[in-house]
Amino acid sequence: MKIIASVFSMLRPVRFLVVAFTCALILLSNAFPAFAIDSYQSDQTExxxxxxxxxxxxxxxxxxxxxxxxxxxxxxxxxxxxxQGDADIDKQKRPENSQSATSAEDNVKKLLDKVTGK
Known part of the structure; x- marks a missing residue:
């Protein structure tokens, strides 16, 4: 029991930093919610x-x-x-324009290979 108490007493400064970082993150995410506004701006009549x-x-x-x-x-x-006709046909994913796309299964396999070092 004394070991756990000593570990918690050593983590007090770290706990304060984690709380401060979390508060700063919440403050910044509320102050600047739309960083994506710099992306493509469509015309209002488009x-x-x-x-x-x-x-x-x-x-x-x-x-x-x-x-x-x-x-x-x-x-x-x-x-x-x-x-719908051909409206927004160029924005939609189809087999014709997705030949180079990787599946979710391939992405997971690559990630697992990186993690396991294979």
Whole structure:
């Protein structure tokens, strides 16, 4: 019991430093929450145009009777799906643009190999 008490008494300055560091971290994270603001700034009307086009197509589809198979296939073949078309197709991950990507399993194996020294 005396050993544990002596260890805790030796850790008092370290405990103070840990508490001070934690308080400073909380203060800084509240004072500067958005360091990511320097990243890409989109135009405010950039997404609105796409959404208005999608809304227009949705309104047209609601007024018409249910679409036949051929019409649905034609619209779907224009892009990702019938409604979205090819909007933001370059931002989405697909097999065609993800050939060089590594899987989570490969990442874990590499990490374990580094840790174990293999």
């Amino acid at each position: 997404g609105t145009t796409q959404l208005l086009d999608i809304q227009r197509k949705t309104d047209e589809a609601a007024k018409e009777p249910p679409a036949g198979l051929k019409k649905v296939q034609e619209e779907s073949n224009k892009g990702l799906n019938e409604v």
